[in-house]
Amino acid sequence: MNKIVRTTTAITTLGLVAAMMAGCASAAATDKPAAEPTSSAPSVNEVRLGYFANVTHAPALVGLEEGLFADELGDDVKITTQVFNAGPAAIEALSAGAIDATYIGPNPSINTFIQSGGESARIVAGAAIGGAALVVRDGIDSPEDLKGTTLASPQLGNTQDVALRKWLSDEGYTTDTSGGGDVHVTPTENAQTLTLFQQGQLDGAWLPEPWVSRLILDAGAHVLQDEADLWDDGEFPTTVLLVRKQFLDEHPDVVAELLKGHEAAVKWIADNPDEAPAVINGAIEKETGKPLDDAVIERALEHVTFSVDPVADTFETLVQNGIDAGTQKKGSIDGLFDLRLLNKQLKAEGEDTVSAAGLGKD
Template sequence: MNTIRTATTITTLGLVAAMMAGCASAAGSSPAEEEPVTELRLGYFANVTHAPALVGLEEGLFADALGDVDITTQVFNAGPAAIEALSAGAIDATYIGPNPSINTFIQSAGESAHIVAGAATGGAALVVRDGIDAPADLEGTTLATPQLGNTQDVALRSWLADEGYETDTTGGGDVSITPTENAQTLTLFQQGDIDGAWLPEPWVSRLILDAGAHVLVDEADLWPDGEFPTTVLLVRADFLEQHPTVVEHLLEGHIAAVQWIADNPDDAPGVINDALEAETGKPLDDAVIERALQHVTFSVDPHADTFQTLVENGLAAGTQKEGSIDGLFDLTLLNGLLEAAGEEPVSAAGLGEE
């Protein structure tokens, strides 16, 4: 039997009951008061850490929840690119890592977007070549991350600083960090042009199983109880304000996707792999998808209590500005659905509405 790590306690029957009952929106608007919308534009990455998006699309769960509202998608390599699209109004919501969510919120003085749910925790690590067996072996090496300022980029820079290494955002310092698209990172590692990378799944498992890398740092080891957010669901602030019912329906599809993963541990790897193949043109080896899923937990809880630490890490890494994240979270729609399903609400940790 396949092992799928989930932290959701939502029952399918309870969720269906909640959907049938129809929960009130966070903004207090009724559908009649909302501006009509016929399309929701959703961003996500072709990563295992974005499995709720992959499953929600592949199994038609978003389409079922959204009804007459069409869902269109755009695939990104990393968070900063998704934020650029969100800020430009090219997409309405996106699955994304926490650090780019923090960045856009601070840079916009809280006006850009809000996190409405969690999606995944875990599933990120620093993997390196043979001959690197301890932090002391990293001086003079070149390491990759998905994109400057993305969640794994911040994690690597913060960890290196804790280990006494200096880095900068232009690739200089004691350890050179080269932001690189994930697929290219695999190629560069296989060619010996980089020494390692801090990546999300399935790229950690791909470098290990396809290219002979080994884990130097599992990010889970750096957090209490091994829990750290990898993926959240972020919605553009004006879209959330103008179309709360549509966002609520998106969340219904999201919750259903997380629950589907929990309920279908034998089928989930194949469904996720089919979705990845559709985006990348090639499926993952069974061993890769199996290993990747063992290191990711899927949950609607965004673990808001970790975000102040993430802010401090971003400041230490030099990839974000100082500012407040009060108001970053709006979990009222999510908690309305959970309450209607008889489930415990999730916390905004004092950083927004819940």
């Protein structure tokens, strides 16, 4: 497998910062190599995993639906899950010790790392690349048409929120975190965004898949800006696998097995293009109560690449974007990545390893 696996069939406010910080103080200030297990018994009997019911979190959905995490963790380690709408809420749970790992966007990962002085969490793998865009109503055909409009993002400070605010700034518009400015950005839960857009109360939204495709196919929106067009080769990280640092330090054996399940899920999606849409859609239905239309899931998967590569060389740019958007503080992200367990696994399989781009251990 190449380090990036592609498939053509291919989803709180700043006031949460204090909560993010609260769960970080107990982590040990060490960056020693992950320890090897000393016996055949796992070092902990449960791993608590967060994810979103989004197409961009398909490795989590497939890993759970197909039992791939359970296969790797074995009978002695129970996997329990919690579903979130956007990154900042997941970070709050991770920082409070309510979950051990989560699939999440890069900007909340950056934010918690900087706010905690590097003590909160580590990115241990990539999960998805691409699959986010700004979609708008009829009558908006260029950035010049956006003055005075109201646009949604999933949550203040999440990856799409930062991308939207940065892009608007580059287009000459002002925004602020209270909804003011030339363009009004209103963080809104994805399902509510669809409803409000259909009711004419929103002019558009910057969203992850499948919500981009839902607004297009279910509500008549069109793409004004595909985020892929803003990045070299169209590659930007949408989802990574983030692990609480204390959990990684104390239970590397369990994290290693979780990573095996994660990689197996990425491979499964690539190897089963005909089955993947139904499996992913079935998982989304379980969490939301309603499946996506076939056309929606198919369009959404066409715009996402699933990979264990976190595309670490984009993260310095993402830091600056967050600063420019006014949603995070300045700070270093040196040490954000710990890809050693993943790369050990990839080497053992004869696969290409992935890079931390000088921002951690690989």
